[in-house]
Amino acid sequence: MSMKATSAPIFSTLIFLLCFSSTVVSVSFSKIPLPLKATGPEAFAFLSRAGDFYTGVADGRVLKYVSQARRFEDFGSFAPNRSNLCNGRVNDPNCGRPLGLALHHATKRLYVCDAFYGLGVLEPEGGVGTILSSSADGQRYRLCDGLDVHQQTGDVYFTDASSNYDIRQILLAVAKNDSSGRLLRYDLNTKQVTVLLRNLSGPGGVAVDKDAQFVLVTEFITGRTKKMWLKGPKANTYDIINSQPMPDNIKRTESGNFWLAAVKRNLTTLSLSIPIGQWMNASGDVIKTVNFGPWYGLKPVSEVQEFLGKLYLGSMFAPFVGVYKD
């Protein structure tokens, strides 16, 4: 009897230690530091399987990460007279603020939402980008935010998070329960912008299906992800497919699932403070949730992008790009 009583706890402790240590050991996290003064890599666009990527930072620059040299280069910006005096500034209209970005791989053009300037494009050699659209239906964009490119057509899906508040007034937009955001599409052939959805509550992220059957758009303020049908019997209607507080960017994976950057409630403090990634299918069913709190603390993560089996993490508040693997 006494043998049994002592060996059972020892045995279960061993099992616990084995399970616990194996999960801890298999998770890795590393940081790719940004250049001096740069913060807030909000989104990523990978150039090739070599691992080079673009990201936009708070002082208006689009940076290019050269994987082989393991360093960032200044690549471009949208403020017409941006100078290096901008470096280190945060959300200055004279400097610009690139947010969502995506490459059209056939042309190597980089499409970018600059929060202040609107939808723009950078040629493969970089430099000062061209603004393609800064208003639609007579309404100026105040906060160009999420962006994705449909590779087959080259059409660009993007959001204006608000017609009333710019990036410096996000907290006010939340407090006022703003619902003046729009989902838009730039047609590469006609160069025209179409409003797909209006009255959105802080649409921060967008992801288009590989075959453009549908487009997903997140609403930061109401905590929802909508799926708008572009083709088929439900075309031009939408479903709410996911509810999760403060959803930001959403990125399609190679297999056709999606990673959503969002926030979870801390059950001790009851505050919405745990940065998470949610892996979901095209119906919004969550397959897996990853907690990034151990590396980001209370700071939200803006993007979770899968690339060659690792997750690249963006954040408006971090001076690094996080790389997570489990």
Ligand SMILES: *[C@@H]1O[C@H](CO)[C@@H](O)[C@H](O)[C@H]1NC(C)=O
């Ligand atoms: C850029 O131009 C605007 C107006 O054209 C001006 O207000 C601003 O100060 C300029 N910024 C820089 C950095 O020179």
Ligand SMILES: *[C@@H]1O[C@H](CO)[C@@H](O)[C@H](O)[C@H]1NC(C)=O
């Ligand atoms: C905020 O706006 C959304 C969308 O317009 C609406 O569904 C919701 O009820 C509003 N919430 C509050 C607290 O007013």
Ligand SMILES: *[C@@H]1O[C@H](CO)[C@@H](O)[C@H](O)[C@H]1NC(C)=O
């Ligand atoms: C929807 O947005 C339009 C402007 O784009 C506005 O005129 C209209 O009042 C809004 N509708 C609601 C229900 O908020």
Ligand SMILES: *[C@@H]1O[C@H](CO)[C@@H](O)[C@H](O)[C@H]1NC(C)=O
């Ligand atoms: C919740 O908040 C408490 C108090 O700040 C902290 O100790 C704990 O680690 C948090 N839980 C999670 C899951 O982050």
Ligand SMILES: *[C@@H]1O[C@H](CO)[C@@H](O)[C@H](O)[C@H]1NC(C)=O
């Ligand atoms: C998503 O997952 C659910 C169940 O987890 C499944 O029923 C559904 O068919 C999936 N949808 C897609 C589009 O893969």
